[in-house]
Amino acid sequence: MSTIVIGLSMGMLLFLLAAGLTLIFGMLRVINFAHGSLYMLGAYLAFQMVSVTGSFWAGLVAAPIIAAIIGALMERIALRPVYDRDHVYQLLLTFGFILVLDEAVRIIWGLEYKQMYPPELFAGAIEMFGSSVPSYRLFIIGFGAAVSAALFFMLDRSRYGMIIRAASGDPEMVRTLGINVSLVRTGVFSFGAGLAALGGAVAGPLFPIELGMGFNIIIDSFIVVIIGGLGNIRGAVMAALLIGMTRALGYSYAPSWVDFLTFILLIGTLILRPEGLFSRKGRTA
Amino acid sequence: MKIVKSTILSAACAAVLAFTGGNYAMADEPESFKIGAVLPFSGPYGIIGKGMKQGAQLAIEMRGGEVLGKPVEVTWEDSETKPQPAVQKATRLISSGAQMIFGAASSASTAALQGITEQRKIPLLVTISADDKITRANGYRYTFRTSNTLGMEIRMALEFTKAAGLKKVYGVGADYAVTRDGWDAYKAAAEEAGVEIVGIDYPPLGNRDYSVIIDKISKTDADGVILIVTGSDGVTFLKQAGQAGLGKNKVLFGPVLQDEVLAAAVGPDAVGAASGVRYHYSLDNPANKAFVEAYRAKYNEWPDSFAGEAFDGMSWFLDAVDSTNSWDREEWVKAFEGSVRENSVEGRKEMRACDHQALQVGLWGVVEKGEAPYPDLKMKITNIFQPDVLFPACEE
CATH class of the missing domain: 3.40.50.2300 (Response regulator)
Known part of the structure; x- marks a missing residue:
């Protein structure tokens, strides 16, 4: 039973790491290779805020906001001119962002590891089903569920979500209705960058904060996005939970096969349902 | 006769080459x-x-x-x-x-x-x-x-196991060849020394979530956990183990688990972790x-x-x-x-x-809290093992 709780937390963490990637791909059709670097930036920004204010919550709020501003600048200055070109230009550009962001982090924070701790409220462990489950893991489950619900309602039920989806599907038509599509795109990229940073801030107390930490999660994020269906938020949640559970059971019974099991899921999806296990035709949210 | 001739010729060529080569090394003295x-x-x-x-x-x-x-x-x-x-x-x-x-x-x-x-x-x-x-x-x-060498550090971990009186040990090793070899060597020697091996897990190198493994270990009666991991893997494990309180009743140690750089990355949860140390300023x-x-x-x-x-x-x-x-x-x-x-x-x-x-010699230490001018977390050298127990003879 405790394995299920841990699997849930692993899944929710994976979702938080991948949400920004799936949003940007779903709405802008841009594969953002710099997602991992934005996640890393989020962890460093959160660390900085915690160092200055002493509050984990300040880091959790400030890191996504700062990263969202940086994301908006990245989109406005670099990405916007290449929307009309071939996808390969966007790929190269986001790859370039990795180099710039990594170097910026190295210059500002250096090569030493940084550390963050869970907030006092979630610092201990709770006895559940005969296991000591860190309460921060329970926080991740709740927080991940809240973020996924908020994203779903924003994209699927709100007026803003409708505009975003319409701008993604038929930008010309939306433009003729008097909506500034360029601004919508900037907003989406900025929001996705903020989500990546949010993932970094949440992951800070669990992993070492170091240069290159983004590289570690980018593959996981792509697996979630592919299994869930490209750009599908609900699919991303389901895929993240599926992978989390698979891994939790894998670690219980065959830890050295965990990566193998994850990739089997990925390959199986690509062969049997390349549009994603949880995709429905025409759905983007 | 032909053979003798060619042998003499070869020897002469070799001598000339050796001579000129030697001269080159001697004569061509660089500026720096x-x-x-x-x-x-x-x-x-x-x-x-x-x-x-x-x-x-x-x-x-x-x-x-x-x-x-x-x-x-x-x-x-x-x-x-x-x-x-x-x-x-x-x-x-x-x-x-x-x-x-x-x-x-x-x-x-x-x-x-x-x-x-x-x-x-x-x-x-x-x-x-x-x-x-x-x-x-x-x-x-x-x-x-x-x-x-890693082999030397594994032997230090074994010596520590004996010195600390650990009776039951659980192993966690990053999944690659060097680690598996190291674990095999440790296991064989530990069992010979009367230590019971409770289990071993090989999560992938660069693993990000140890919570299930930590949960598994916490349910065993092992009194020590050897971690044959280093760098970020060790930091991640110790951070997550600290949140679950694993170190409270089990000794966490490893051949290259901690130094001051890595302890700083873990934070207070590193206190008590024991590790081989390559060099120490103290x-x-x-x-x-x-x-x-x-x-x-x-x-x-x-x-x-x-x-x-x-x-x-x-x-x-x-x-x-x-x-x-x-x-x-x-x-x-x-x-x-x-x-x-x-x-x-x-x-x-x-x-x-x-x-x-x-x-x-092999240095072994434990992470403890430091006070200025030392870092907040520092290694205290607890054991110095002599070369004769750490290095097998060259023929082996």
Whole structure:
């Protein structure tokens, strides 16, 4: 039973790491290779805020906001001119962002590891089903569920979500209705960058904060996005939970096969349902 | 008759070549002693490169910046913690006249450098990579390692297991060949010493979530957990283990689990974790005191393992070169193999001629809270193991 709780937390963490990637791909059709670097930036920004204010919550709020501003600048200055070109230009550009962001982090924070701790409220462990489950893991489950619900309602039920989806599907038509599509795109990229940073801030107390930490999660994020269906938020949640559970059971019974099991899921999806296990035709949210 | 003739001719050619080759080495005395340093300044081991550079620079500075009466000139190249750039950069450095190569950090990169240095007959000084295969009997003529091997560190972990009186041990190893070999060696020796092995898990290298494994271990009656992981993997495990309270009733230890850099990354949850230590600034001997004082004066920080090992290796190698009074690299190799350094910063070291591995004491320590001027978390050296229990004879 405790394995299920841990699997849930692993899944929710994976979702938080991948949400920004799936949003940007779903709405802008841009594969953002710099997602991992934005996640890393989020962890460093959160660390900085915690160092200055002493509050984990300040880091959790400030890191996504700062990263969202940086994301908006990245989109406005670099990405916007290449929307009309071939996808390969966007790929190269986001790859370039990795180099710039990594170097910026190295210059500002250096090569030493940084550390963050869970907030006092979630610092201990709770006895559940005969296991000591860190309460921060329970926080991740709740927080991940809240973020996924908020994203779903924003994209699927709100007026803003409708505009975003319409701008993604038929930008010309939306433009003729008097909506500034360029601004919508900037907003989406900025929001996705903020989500990546949010993932970094949440992951800070669990992993070492170091240069290159983004590289570690980018593959996981792509697996979630592919299994869930490209750009599908609900699919991303389901895929993240599926992978989390698979891994939790894998670690219980065959830890050295965990990566193998994850990739089997990925390959199986690509062969049997390349549009994603949880995709429905025409759905983007 | 034909055979005799051709043999005489071959011998004559060989003699001429040897003579001219020797002359070349003697006559063509360079303007400077060029060292090609291939270290990771970016990538996951970037922090290692920084410490190694600072240690090696100080070693050169403390000898007046000269070897064989010529100024030492070091070219620093970034291996990016990857074998391919390491080889490319070493090749370029050798082409530009480097008389020795210093590096790399990851064992994979060092193994890649061994190929090119053997081929070009250039000494390679290794001061951090720990894969046992880097120095093997009758292996690489031009490679010298002045630092620890993983095998030695595994044996230290075993000695610690016995010294701490641990009866039941659970193992966690990053899933790759060196770790599995290390675990097999530990398991066999531990069982022979009467220690019960409760279980072993091999999560993938670079694993990000240990919570299920930690939960599994917490439900066993193991009194110790050996972690054959290092770097970020060790930090991640200890952070997550701390949140679940695993260290409260089990001793967490590993051959290369912690040093002050990694303990700082873990935070207070690192306190109590025990680990092999490659070098430590607290070692009480005159050579180390002089080094630590000079290092702190120059860099305003405590030297880490990477800096201490690099300083030691570089000082030793350059002393060996100086002792030959020759620019012939073969002479340097002969002088270094079998040399003894009584005044190393870690005490006595002996460069074994059979495999070019330095025999030395093994340091073992535990993370504890530090007070100024020391770091917030520091290693306290608790055991010093002698070389005879750490290094098997060369024939083995």
